[in-house]
Amino acid sequence: MTAPLHSPLYPGIVARLRAAGCVFAEEEAELLLGAAESPEAVEALVLRRAEGGEPLEYVLGWARFCGLRIEVDPGVFVPRPRTEFLVERAAAEARDGAVVVDLCCGSGALGAALAERLGAPDRPAELHAADIDPAAVRCAARNIARYGGHVWEGDLFTALPGSLRGRIDVLLANTPYVPTQDIPFLPSEARDHEARVALDGGTDGLAVMRRVAAAAREWLAPGGIVLVESSDRQAASAVAAFAAGGLDAQAVSSDEYEATVVAGRRAW
Known part of the structure; x- marks a missing residue:
């Protein structure tokens, strides 16, 4: 896909995330776009985050912690x-x-x-x-x-x-x-x-x-x-x-x- 910040989907995703109460909507939109290979896959991730309210780490499958990329499965405690x-x-x-x-x-x-x-x-x-x-x-x-x-x-x-x-x-x-x-x-x-x-x-x-x-x-x-x-x-x-x-x-x-x-x- 196009680089996240230049994707035509980016503004709409930011707006949806912001409406859902995501404080760091711009950063999250960039991560979600970077995690998917197609517009359909992006939509599935955005739905999980914006409408399902899942933690971003579950949607992405990982969390950043002490400079490491830590895999995080749904239901597992997300490192803060x-x-x-x-x-x-x-x-x-x-x-x-x-x-x-x-x-x-x-x-x-x-x-x-x-x-x-x-x-x-x-x-x-x-x-x-x-x-x-x-x-x-x-x-x-x-x-x-x-x-x-x-x-x-x-x-x-x-x-x-x-x-x-x-x-x-x-x-x-x-x-x-x-x-x-x-x-x-x-x-x-x-x-x-x-x-x-x-x-x-x-x-x-x-x-x-x-x-x-x-x-x-x-x-x-x-x-x-x-x-x-x-x-x-x-x-x-x-x-x-x-x-x-x-x-x-x-x-x-x-x-x-x-x-x-x-x-x-x-x-x-």
């Missing part, structure tokens, strides 16, 4: 730009050859992004990921295959092989942290299309995070660290949960990413 801060914090703590686990992995974006940063040819990271959602496991398997990673299906640590106990250097756990009562107020793209299990964090949003905090110490290597994302108002409670689990914990926030990361370290 703010979560790049969690990867940055993890990268600052990791070393070449680290044992890395991406728990509650969704698409596997966090594990893939960290493995990319730890990509020493002679000492690549040993990468594992796990999720309770079979659709997420299938998606993550494709994204971390390029790093020689392994994906496991199951509930938090029960999904992992016992050989990882006491060996994990960096544990990324982007647990759901939206309070149950707040789910109806999420944007429709998340509320209506992403798996509920990837969003719902229980009464105060910290139910899954507390389970991670309680069990992380026995899975971490000496000096190993677990990192999770939370909201500012949850940070103090999350730090307390990690401290109760026997970890040295702290919270760090970023104005640039509008994100908060809570980290818990196992003492040597």
Whole structure:
């Protein structure tokens, strides 16, 4: 097809996307046009986005995260730009050859992004990921295959092989942290299309995070660290949960990413 910006379809698609409430209509129109080989295929994609309200990432089949193109299947949690801060914090703590686990992995974006940063040819990271959602496991398997990673299906640590106990250097756990009562107020793209299990964090949003905090110490290597994302108002409670689990914990926030990361370290 013609280059997206010069396509005669471009103005009409922008107008339809804008009418549907897409804030970045111009950028989305360019991506949709670039993803299809025919006007009919473009129309099918625009219908999914403008009328079906599907997340752009589902329509395209991928999301941009930490400079990588991450495959995202319908129903699988879409990696958010703010979560790049969690990867940055993890990268600052990791070393070449680290044992890395991406728990509650969704698409596997966090594990893939960290493995990319730890990509020493002679000492690549040993990468594992796990999720309770079979659709997420299938998606993550494709994204971390390029790093020689392994994906496991199951509930938090029960999904992992016992050989990882006491060996994990960096544990990324982007647990759901939206309070149950707040789910109806999420944007429709998340509320209506992403798996509920990837969003719902229980009464105060910290139910899954507390389970991670309680069990992380026995899975971490000496000096190993677990990192999770939370909201500012949850940070103090999350730090307390990690401290109760026997970890040295702290919270760090970023104005640039509008994100908060809570980290818990196992003492040597």
